[in-house]
Amino acid sequence: MDEVITNQSLNKSFGKSLLYTLPMFLITFAFISGGRINFSDHSGILAILLTFLGMNILYFLMHYTGKTDKFRAILFIIFALSLSFTLIKNMVAIRHSMSFSQADIVECKIPFCHLVIPMMILPAAFTKSIIFPGTILGGFANISSMVVLWLVATIVLGRGFCSWGCFYGGWDDGFSRFRKKPVIKKISGYWKWMPFAVLLMVALTAAISLTPTYCSWICPFKAVTEFEQVTSVESAAKAGMFISLFGGLVVVLPMLTRKRTQCSFLCPLGAINSLSNKITPFIVKIDKKVCNECLKCVDVCPLFALTPEDVKSGNVSVFCSKCGKCVDACPRKAIHYGLKGIPAGSMKNFSRNIFLFVSFLFIAVFSSGSIITVLKSIFNLFI
Amino acid sequence: MLDTFILGLSSGSTCLLTCGMVIFPYLMAGSAGTRKIITDLSFFLLTRLVVYFLLATLAWYFGKAILTSAIFRNYVSGILYILFAVMLVWYSISRNRKPDCPAKIVTTVNNKKLVPVLLGVVNSLGFCPALFLILTNSATQGTLARSYLAFLGFFAGSSLYFLPLPLAGRIRKKKVFETVGILATGLAGIIFIIKGITNLIGGIING
Numbered sequence: 001m002d003e004v005i006t007n008q009s010l011n012k013s014f015g016k017s018l019l020y021t022l023p024m025f026l027i028t029f030a031f032i033s034g035g036r037i038n039f040s041d042h043s044g045i046l047a048i049l050l051t052f053l054g055m056n057i058l059y060f061l062m063h064y065t066g067k068t069d070k071f072r073a074i075l076f077i078i079f080a081l082s083l084s085f086t087l088i089k090n091m092v093a094i095r096h097s098m099s100f101s102q103a104d105i106v107e108c109k110i111p112f113c114h115l116v117i118p119m120m121i122l123p124a125a126f127t128k129s130i131i132f133p134g135t136i137l138g139g140f141a142n143i144s145s146m147v148v149l150w151l152v153a154t155i156v157l158g159r160g161f162c163s164w165g166c167f168y169g170g171w172d173d174g175f176s177r178f179r180k181k182p183v184i185k186k187i188s189g190y191w192k193w194m195p196f197a198v199l200l201m202v203a204l205t206a207a208i209s210l211t212p213t214y215c216s217w218i219c220p221f222k223a224v225t226e227f228e229q230v231t232s233v234e235s236a237a238k239a240g241m242f243i244s245l246f247g248g249l250v251v252v253l254p255m256l257t258r259k260r261t262q263c264s265f266l267c268p269l270g271a272i273n274s275l276s277n278k279i280t281p282f283i284v285k286i287d288k289k290v291c292n293e294c295l296k297c298v299d300v301c302p303l304f305a306l307t308p309e310d311v312k313s314g315n316v317s318v319f320c321s322k323c324g325k326c327v328d329a330c331p332r333k334a335i336h337y338g339l340k341g342i343p344a345g346s347m348k349n350f351s352r353n354i355f356l357f358v359s360f361l362f363i364a365v366f367s368s369g370s371i372i373t374v375l376k377s378i379f380n381l382f383i
Numbered sequence: 384m385l386d387t388f389i390l391g392l393s394s395g396s397t398c399l400l401t402c403g404m405v406i407f408p409y410l411m412a413g414s415a416g417t418r419k420i421i422t423d424l425s426f427f428l429l430t431r432l433v434v435y436f437l438l439a440t441l442a443w444y445f446g447k448a449i450l451t452s453a454i455f456r457n458y459v460s461g462i463l464y465i466l467f468a469v470m471l472v473w474y475s476i477s478r479n480r481k482p483d484c485p486a487k488i489v490t491t492v493n494n495k496k497l498v499p500v501l502l503g504v505v506n507s508l509g510f511c512p513a514l515f516l517i518l519t520n521s522a523t524q525g526t527l528a529r530s531y532l533a534f535l536g537f538f539a540g541s542s543l544y545f546l547p548l549p550l551a552g553r554i555r556k557k558k559v560f561e562t563v564g565i566l567a568t569g570l571a572g573i574i575f576i577i578k579g580i581t582n583l584i585g586g587i588i589n590g
Contacts, residue, residue, distance in 0.1 A: 190562060197393075197566035204392055233584065237577075 010333065010352060011066030020353065021060040024361065028055055031365045032372070043383045047375035055364045062356055068324030072363075073173055076163065079367035080170025084224045086370040087111060089377065091226050099229040105133045111226070112143045114150045114166070118199055118268045119206035119214055131210050153362055158280030159273040162263055162303075163323035164359040165366055168221045172262045173323075176254035176302055183256040191265050192304040192319060199268035220245035220262055260302040263321070277318040282355045284322055285338035287345035288314040297326035297335050314344065322355070386574065387517055387533045391540020393567040423499040428542055430503025435534040438507075438514075439521050443530035446522030457583070460523040464579030467515040472572040474565070513537075513568065516575055 012020065032052050038044060058071045065071075090111075091098055100110060112134040123131045135142045153161045162169050202214040215222070217238055223246035228235050245266070253261040263270050277283070291311065298306045305319035306326060316335075326335050337352040338344060450459055517537045521530040 193559065193562045194566050196563045197570055200563065200567050201389070201393065201570045205389060208388065 010336075010349060012063050014064065017060055017063040020063045021056055024059045024357065024364070025056050027361060028052060028364050028368070032368045043376050043379035044372075046379050046383075047372045050375055051368055051371045055368070059356075059360050059364075062360070063353075067328045068352075068356065069328045072163065072324060072360075073170075073177065075363055075367065077170040077174040078371060079167055079363065080174065082367070082370040082374040083167040084221075085377075086373045087225050089373070097229075098226050100226055101229050110134050112146050113168075113221075113225075114146055115168070115219060115221070115267070115269050116212050116215060117147060117150060118272055119202055119212045120147075122203055122207035123210055126207070127210070129210070131206060132212055132215075149366065154273055154276045154280075156280060157282060157322065157359055157362070158277035159270065159318070159320060160280065160282060160322040160355075160359055161273050161276075162267075162270055163321035164363045166263075166269075167367070167370075169260065169263055169321075171221070171224070172250045172254045172260045173302070175251050176258050176260055178255045179258065182258040184253075185257075187257060187259070187304070189304055189307060194265045195267055195271035195274075198266055199271040202268050214268060217241060218245065218266070220250050220266070222246075258302070259304065264303050264319075273321075274318045277320065281340050282322060282351075282358075283338055283340060284316045284320050284327065285336060285344035286311060286314045286316065287334045287336065289345055290332050291334035292332060294331065296329045296331065300325045300329045322359070327352075386536075386578065387520055388536035388540040389574065390513055390516060390571045391537040392543065393540075393564070393571040424545065426499040427503045428545060430500045431507040431542070432538055434504055434507040435538050436531060438518065439530045439534040440527065442518045442521035443524065443527045446524070446530075450523060460519055461579045461581075461583030463519040464516065464575050465583070466579075467519060468572040468575035468579060470515070470572075472569045472576070474568065474572075476569060513571075 029052060032048055037048065055075065058075055062068055062071050088098055091100075094109075095101075095104065104110060110133045112132060116132050120130060120132065123129055130136070130143060132143060136144055150161065150165075153165045157164055163173070198214075198218070202218070205213040216228075218241065220242060222239075222242040227239055227242055230236050230239050245262075249262040249266055253259075291314070293308075293311055295308055295311060298308055298311060301320075302323065302325060303319050303321055305317050305321070307317070310317055322337070324337075327333075327337060330336075333348070336344075336348045337355045339347070339351045339354070342351065517534060521533045524530045524533055
């Protein structure tokens with residue numbers, strides 16, 4: 001059996017890993033440089049070079065070591081931090097504050113994020129209107145580009161978007177890695193259905209009130225991006241809600257449980273993305289012939305996507321975000337990235353290579369802008 | 384009306400999956416086809432509407448008689464909202480929940496023509512925290528028309544789930560729908576807790 005496990009190892013030789021990295025190297029170079037590098041901007045060139053090299057080293061290491069999650073997490077967490085930094089920097093430059101006023105709402109100057117999408121669907125279908133005070137095209141973080149990006153990523157990656165594309169997920173992913181062992185070990189699987197209840201509530205309340213209710217009252221990430229100016233008891237209550245949900249679900253609970261609790265118990269977009277897992281070609285599979293049901297994958301899964309029953313039946317649930325944590329943790333390599341239509345246990349390397357290429361390319365292209373901005377700001381302090 | 388509609392929508396799915404499973408076989412029993420089911424369902428829903436309007440009238444009358452001052456109304460509604468909403472949240476997180484439907488009582492009635500009407504009466508009088516919240520909401524409305532609208536919102540929200548009742552037996556993942564419905568009910572409870580706190584603060588500031 002040991003030989004079987006060795007044969008199924010996902011790591012590659014140095015040369016082969018370099019060869020696999022070459023296409024990513026070329027494509028990310030084209031995207032990141034944009035074909036118009038300003039050589040007189042020294043801090044800009046340094047930021048681009050560091051981003052480009054850093055990303056490709058991470059991708060190379062995924063192939064060379066055969067591990068996925070820890071290298072993905074580095075980029076994912078940096079993406080979350082840099083995006084918040086970029087957004088706040090932009091807001092401060094435009095408004096001199098992290099908060100927005102009623103005038104900004106009236107003038108449709110609020111940056112759009114993908115969490116609004118679940119609330120837009122019903123009003124857009126029935127009233128042909130977009131219930132968000134942002135710009136449709138052009139400007140910073142416009143609605144159309146974000147919707148298209150999310151749609152493409154969700155169709156291709158399914159809930160993989162939550163671990164390879166969401167610029168908020170890195171926050172609770174990061175905090176969930178703070179402790180080596182969880183303090184709270186047993187959490188009922190009952191709560192993983194909460195995002196669907198939140199989705200039901202926010203979609204209905206948004207459709208009836210024609211306002212993005214999740215953004216107005218619940219979104220924890222308002223605490224690290226932008227929020228309504230506190231001018232009344234109501235706006236103070238909203239700010240309190242954002243901060244307490246961020247503190248509870250994004251910082252404290254992930255640290256205590258080693259799980260991504262905000263993504264698991266609150267995010268309504270995560271619920272939609274879970275459903276999209278049904279159509280994506282990429283899935284995580286369990287090879288029942290190799291699996292000895294040690295349940296290490298169940299312990300490490302940050303999104304409660306695996307239960308002992310799932311392992312027994314050999315099916316990974318729709319909650320899976322394809323982060324790769326279970327794949328890395330499995331001592332027998334029984335759980336692996338797969339493609340629909342191909343039986344579990346076969347073409348493991350081929351499936352992983354394709355999935356890694358697509359998902360890494362997405363996060364690399366999506367995150368490069370904000371990472372470069374952050375690095376440039378840091379270098380500007382010294383150069 | 385908006386908040387009561389939301390409450391109806393959130394608690395309606397749970398109502399369908401607990402009571403629907405009791406109601407459905409009785410609506411189907413001895414039926415000749417879809418027309419009979421639709422007729423029975425119409426009687427069932429109409430009865431619910433009539434009972435809700437009666438409750439709205441009673442709630443408005445008692446509200447008008449007892450809650451005479453606006454400040455007192457804010458205090459009482461605030462406290463009752465918080466109380467019943469906490470019950471609703473507790474219901475959604477409690478593990479000892481009993482998914483029994485009060486409409487089971489009707490199983491003893493032999494007259495099949497009366498069954499949909501009696502089911503409607505018993506279903507609407509199933510005194511759950513959600514109904515207590517609506518009664519509080521209705522009692523604190525200024526006019527009878529607004530009281531009716533509050534119940535109408537609840538009726539519309541909760542009735543939506545009964546419309547495809549003939550298909551209820553074919554739902555494959557009943558447990559999932561039930562869980563999501565119960566959790567959504569808990570979230571609706573949180574909305575009413577916030578509403579209750581707002582009413583209390585309003586009462587304190589105005590008092």
